Amino acid sequence: MNPPAGYADRVTKTPAFRLGVLGSGKGSNFVAICEAMDAGLLPAEVAVVISDVAEAGILKHATDRGLPARYLAPGKFRTKLDEDAEAAYLTALREARVDLVVLAGFMRILKGEFLRAFEGRVVNIHPSLLPSFPGLAAWKQALDYGVKVTGCTVHYVDQGVDTGPIIGQRAVPVLDGDTAESLHARIQEAERQLYPATIAAIARGRVAVRGRLTTGFGAGQPVDR
């Protein structure tokens, strides 16, 4: 006897893992995340993209792909969201039923109420091997310091600046003659591999956190099926 119409869909479809992506810039990490999804390497979907910059490239990439994209004004501060803005961001993310908040070049610090609302569910990518060189222009800090290896780090976001538990890292050499631009470009290439792979591991439920320590991803394997 054949099962009733639609039966297979009802029993086999698990709800997708939903990403809320926040970005302020050109959106190259966001594009890499979308491409990994298109290739079937990242079992998730983009529920909403939000930017604090109306003309940010990330919003254009999202609309070009037919994904929900919103500019939400950040309010009166320069480096963080004000109270009203924070509430608007939280409402938008909740309405989109987001499982994981993915910071992809979002230039504002998230604290307090926001992190409590999405506790353990906010990730960020930073362009250095943390805990070295937190903060702005990390590739330039690395170059000026004279290190020979730097890279990128995906970490959970906590109340500090670039201090949360590290999920994955990828190393990049600093070459003789590097400029800030050439080193930054090499790091961003590594980011575009690391971030989708890390999010895929989280979406598959492979990443566990105990205090500062995470397990389940390691040091940046390529995206797997």
Ligand code: GRF
């Ligand atoms: C990335 O280099 C990331 O390390 C930093 O912001 C940059 C965003 O670039 N957090 P893009 O908008 O993804 O191109």
